[in-house]
Amino acid sequence: MAAKRFAVLDVARGLAVIAMVIYHFSWDLYWFGFVDWPVAEGAGWKTFAGMIAGSFLLLAGVSLDLAHHEALRWRSFWRRFFLIAAAAAGVTLVTYFTFGSSFVRFGILHCIAAASLVALPFIGRPFWVALIAAVFLLTLPLWADSPAFDGQIWLWTGLGTPDFGSVDYVPLAPWAGVTLAGLALSGAFRQRETWDRLGRLSLSGRLGRTTQLMGRHSLAIYLVHQPVLYGLVWLVASLGPELDRAGDAFISNCASACQDTLGTSEICTAACTCTLDHLKADGTWTLLVTDPADQSLRTRMNDQYLLCLADPEQRPPVNR
Known part of the structure; x- marks a missing residue:
């Protein structure tokens, strides 16, 4: 039954x-x-x-x-x-x-x-x-x-x-x-x-x-x-449009590391976003994704991060 x-x-x-x-x-x-x-x-x-x-x-x-x-x-x-x-x-x-x-x-x-x-x-x-x-x-x-x-x-x-x-x-x-x-x-x-x-x-x-x-x-x-x-x-x-998963991961990891030092979520997210924008504008980001171990590229990234940390609102130059 x-x-x-x-x-x-x-x-x-x-x-x-x-x-x-x-x-x-x-x-x-x-x-x-x-x-x-x-x-x-x-x-x-x-x-x-x-x-x-x-x-x-x-x-x-x-x-x-x-x-x-x-x-x-x-x-x-x-x-x-x-x-x-x-x-x-x-x-x-x-x-x-x-x-x-x-x-x-x-x-x-x-x-x-x-x-x-x-x-x-x-x-x-x-x-x-x-x-x-x-x-x-x-x-x-x-x-x-x-x-x-x-x-x-x-x-x-x-x-x-x-x-x-x-x-x-x-x-x-x-x-x-x-x-x-x-x-x-x-x-x-x-x-x-x-x-x-x-x-x-x-x-x-x-x-x-x-x-x-x-x-x-x-x-x-x-x-x-x-x-x-x-x-x-x-x-x-x-x-649809290509999503930048690597870029999103960079901002997330960068902001997390930044907050361990500064403890300010808004400033860290803004600085990391600014860094990514500049790296994309001058072509460094594409090279970094291809070869993330390149020390010269990482140095350029770190230098840009420090600049953006000092002024998170700066915008990358527009290529004409």
Whole structure:
């Protein structure tokens, strides 16, 4: 017998999908230089990404409990597992050709598939058993981290230091603990008959129906949305005016270094912008981008920076 669908669960998954699309679209805009938001390294953005990943993993645990708490429906379980595993393999393959060495080795789909296997022994058990296992996995990196797990072979564990950068990395520890927490949460809800009350919520308004539809097709949206968004932003970047990512990076790094000395954001940004304008005007910038290690060019850049620091409002001469 098929497991009952809960509108509130589909809505929750749909909201996670919306948040995921917002994050990935922001990342694409940052990658192509349309915005200077610190999507890749900002603490707030990292927290946002972690909350999105955690939402999907928590809901995966809830779904496992709702679908299998009475008895494991093996055919349904393995069908879902191999579908997610195949999708994860596809993500690895596509990102290998798109991002090179930063391809996804063990991302959110890999973790959901593996966490489903980890959760198997706890399905149908009292909720507190899964809760104890969740705490164990969530805290595992705090006390079991070891150089023995460094490198590629054990990267999936989350207990070592990876020797790579990846656009998506969600290891089993601590993240599988979130799936077990979802399993425990759903079990506690069943024990307290919370699901009976939540099951009465239809959320049948237009917004509710749309969000539920997205939640029911979250895997398909996950696989399709990023190639579409990335392709659209790439197309705009290709057809539109060329963006000076190197120049933006120079101003950002220059202003950051300047503030360490002067501590004045406005003056530093103005001085660095002035420096870049002068370097572009006399052709030095093009030479620097081509050969950033050239000491004479760097000396010229530093001299111009000192001049601009003294007078940030000066303008480069106009070539006639």
